[in-house]
Amino acid sequence: GAGVSQSPRYKVAKRGQDVALRCDPISGHVSLFWYQQALGQGPEFLTYFQNEAQLDKSGLPSDRFFAERPEGSVSTLKIQRTQQEDSAVYLCASSLPGSNYGYTFGSGTRLTVV
Amino acid sequence: GDSVTQMEGPVTLSEEACLTINCTYTATGYPSLFWYVQYPGEGLQLLLKATKADDKGSNKGFEATYRKETTSFHLEKGSVQVSDSAVYFCALSAFEGGATNKLIFGTGTLLAVQP
Numbered sequence: 126g127a128g129v130s131q132s133p134r135y136k137v138a139k140r141g142q143d144v145a146l147r148c149d150p151i152s153g154h155v156s157l158f159w160y161q162q163a164l165g166q167g168p169e170f171l172t173y174f175q176n177e178a179q180l181d182k183s184g185l186p187s188d189r190f191f192a193e194r195p196e197g198s199v200s201t202l203k204i205q206r207t208q209q210e211d212s213a214v215y216l217c218a219s220s221l222p223g224s225n226y227g228y229t230f231g232s233g234t235r236l237t238v239v
Numbered sequence: 240g241d242s243v244t245q246m247e248g249p250v251t252l253s254e255e256a257c258l259t260i261n262c263t264y265t266a267t268g269y270p271s272l273f274w275y276v277q278y279p280g281e282g283l284q285l286l287l288k289a290t291k292a293d294d295k296g297s298n299k300g301f302e303a304t305y306r307k308e309t310t311s312f313h314l315e316k317g318s319v320q321v322s323d324s325a326v327y328f329c330a331l332s333a334f335e336g337g338a339t340n341k342l343i344f345g346t347g348t349l350l351a352v353q354p
Contacts, residue, residue, distance in 0.1 A: 129282075156340075158341060160342075167330075167344030167345050167346045167347050168283070169344070181341065184341075216283065218283075227288050230282045
């Protein structure tokens with residue numbers, strides 16, 4: 126597609142509920158990143174995929190967070206047993222390999238846990 | 240670890256005023272440096288980048304120079320417009336053995352331009 130597409134745009138979850146956030150990267154972009162952006166803060170790295178391989182998950186805050194990209198294209202970020210502190214905007218970005226290119230970000234999913 | 244520090248906002252300017260948003264970084268290697276912009280209700284957009292010392296990135300009248308000696312990448316514009324009102328993020332990307340080139344962001348600076 127023309128850009129990185131994320132869905133849903135907004136998600137309200139009750140505390141303890143599981144949620145799944147979807148990211149459709151730009152076609153041909155092998156690198157895919159997930160970031161978490163708390164209100165008034167800069168995005169923070171969660172995890173990185175190169176094709177289907179999850180090469181770095183050092184930013185995932187707890188074992189309740191899980192990401193997958195089984196066919197090297199669409200990725201899903203799953204949060205189990207959501208807590209209030211999980212409320213944030215979750216951003217997906219994709220790029221060609223190499224830091225020189227910069228990344229294309231999606232518009233994000235705003236998760237609110239009540 | 241690697242980090243980015245940028246000036247706190249909000250920065251409020253009148254139209255046609257000069258803009259400088261300071262950004263300094265700490266990195267063990269030789270990072271690439273970026274400025275991203277986030278307009279209200281929209282996602283992050285790459286504004287400009289520089290990949291090595293003394294490079295100048297520029298776009299839409301904005302520019303920033305990669306200064307290794309002062310570890311800085313300040314964003315400048317000579318004459319701002321109301322449409323430049325947004326949150327600006329400084330970021331760096333450092334290769335870690337080629338495995339991850341994740342971005343490390345500053346906290347963002349809100350720019351409000353008044354007519």
